[in-house]
Amino acid sequence: MTDRSGHGRLRQWVRRSMSDLRRSVPYLVRGAVTSFGSLIILIGLVVVAALLLVGVGWLLLPPATRLLRWWTGTERRRVEAFTGASVPEAYPPLAGSLSHQIRTVVLDRTTRRDTAWLTVHGLTGHVMGVLAVGLPLGAVNAALVPAYWWILPEHSPVNAPHAVTSWADTLPTPLVAAVYALLALALVPRFASWQTRCARTLLAPPRETRLRERVTELTASRAAALEAHGSELRRIERDLHDGAQNRLVEVVMQLGIAERAWQREPASALPLILRAQDAAGSALGELRDVVRSIYPPILTERGLDGALAALAARCPIPCTLRMDGLRRVPAAVESAAYFVVAEALTNVAKHSGAEHAEVRVTVRRRPEPEEDVLVVRVTDDGRGGATERAGTGLAGIRRRVAAFDGRTELSSPDGGPTQLEAELPCGS
Amino acid sequence: MRVVIAEDDVLLREGLVLLLNNEGIEVVAASDNADDFLAAVEELRPDAAVVDVRLPPSFSDEGLRAAVTARRRLPGMPVLVLSAYVEDSYAAELLADGAGGVGYLLKERVGKVAKFLDALHRVADGGTVMDPEVISQLMVRRRADDPMRTLTPREREVLELMAEGHGNRSIAELLVVSETAVSKHIRNIFVKLGLPPTDNGHRRVLAVLAHLRS
Secondary structure, three states: OHHHHHHHHHHHHHHHHHHHHHHHHHHHHHHHHHHHHHHHHHHHHHHHHHHHOOOHHHHHHHHHHHHHHHHHHHHHHHHHHHHOOOOOOOOOOOOOOHHHHHHHHHHOHHHHHHHHHHHHHHHHHHHHHHHHHHHHHHHHHHHHHHHHHHHOOOOOOEEOOOEEOOHHHHOOHHHHHHHHHHHHHHHHHHHHHHHHHHHHHHHOOOHHHHHHHHHHHHHHHHHHHHHHHHHHHHHHHHHHHHHHHHHHHHHHHHHHHHHHHHHHOHHHHHHHHHHHHHHHHHHHHHHHHHHHHHOOHHHHHHHHHHHHHHHHHHOOOOEEEEEEOOOOOOHHHHHHHHHHHHHHHHHHHHHHOOOOEEEEEEEEEEOOOOEEEEEEEEEEOOOOOOOOOOOOOHHHHHHHHHOOOOEEEEEOOOOOOEEEEEEEEOOO | OEEEEEOOOHHHHHHHHHHHHHOOOEEEEEEOOHHHHHHHHHHHOOOEEEEEOOOOOOOOOHHHHHHHHHHHHOOOOOEEEEEOOOOHHHHHHHHOOOOOOEEEEEHHHHHOHHHHHHHHHHHHOOOEEEOHHHHHHHHHOOOOOOHHHHOOHHHHHHHHHHHHOOOHHHHHHHHOOOHHHHHHHHHHHHHHHOOOOOOOOHHHHHHHHHHHHO
16 A cells, blocks of 8 residues: 555656656756856956946946846746746836936845846856756667667767667666656756746845835825725715705704694694605615715625625626625725725716626735735726726725725726726735 | 895705794895805895805805804894804804804704794894703813802703803793792802803803803
8 A cells, every 4th residue: 555655656746847847947948048148247247347446337337237137127027937926126216317326226235136146047047957958868868878879980989978889888778867867857846946036035125125115005005094084984974964964954844843833723734744754764865875885784784796796787787797716805895895896887887888897806816915805807898098087986996995905907998998907905 | 033044955945944934034045155145144134144054165164154254244243053063162253252143053953943933033132042062062071170060950050041041031931940049049150150240141141151161
């Protein structure tokens, strides 16, 4: 039993390593090419550094840094293409007077980190690229040597890696092939991940910078949250004051008028009482609207999916609703998502002239900062050209989403289609 | 009596016009904003004005400011201010000019028509009417060494009614006591609070309110 499962594990390892190897080889070959590029740029930088002593180098510093930034940018994209996860880039802008630019270059840590990466990659990238190609080829060659060694002339025999000049010499070649193959399977994927890690470590902004940016973002989103909260409170106060409160005053007033009418002539009081009843009814209606605007009761009763289904059904334009992997998210996020969809569909119905709308809601994991986000996407096939002018509701959506540290993206070229996407972090 | 009213909610405005007309009070102008209200007051010189605190365009305290402006342009112009909630500092602004003829009531007081009409008449006659809510706001904020603490419960009742703008007779009726008893209570209150004795009118209310606000 143990033997067979051990066997299975080995097979599994070989299969996994084979697929890693197939992915890694082209990556490392490209890495070898960029490694030579890096060496050339490194030499250029050394020259610039030498010229600093005679002064001209200072003039060359900003353009050299721009070149370095561009080059590391291509490397970031190579790593991103390989791993599927982006390598964030954050540079202080190179602008202003020459002395200011020089100061930025000299003082900023990213310059040093980029140069460090350039050196490491320039010195190791080509070695790894050569091994990535050489080890598998060596294995194949050693395996094939028994088939062709005799074709070659005696004075220039095949090396596998020992010179093979007789059938006896071919005896160890299967073993040699196996060693090459094992080395390739074990090392090449490691090279790829090592090269990736190295780029990620040195080319991503230092932790400190990332944290500082994050603090700035969070400060802004907290301010937006406070602002959104404040304007919500004002809106609710206004709605209550102008709506329900006034209607109840009207009830009291109509009843007062009715009371006086009843004292004079009882029959004349009835229509006034009925008016008071109507006013009480509209007070209830206003209260219902305010309650709905604070937290739609349907969210409590049916959850987000049920609430969105109701919205889609109520939309005057045919609307399809797709929801994938939806789970319960915090109430505030659900309510924001509900309002985004409600507002977006209102816009679609009012302005787009669309024949069809689609609402798509999914939960996905975002990498930076790592957490689940609820993604709400509303698309329509209307005439496009939507903007965030005040009063279109789009500005309101953006504010509401920003309050959650979320992102809103609107794409609406003239002629359509229009797509609104909002990302709402779920806080976990 | 001729009145001008300002109320932005159309149903409330119509209701108020109906209520006043039914009671034989002529509404000579009913506007939904402060500017029209001020123009009407200046042009028509009504016996009293009834105005909502919150009016367009900004829906903050335009109505209150319009009332103050109207009284600056026409000193002593009786104004009854209505509001969905009361704030004692607003009352102070209305009373600041020291002239009588000021009222400040919660909107829902119009439902008790007889009392509301009584208040409107008192304001039109130069009296002062404060909502009981304003007085209770003033009464709760008392310091520990306050002479108010030496008042008997009955004296406190009399003080509250006095602050709301009621005269001796009205207080006597509301508390079901004799007018002489009310006068005695009032004398005691003034002595205990260290206020100079004043006549029955608006100045007495002002003195009491000033003491409560101090």
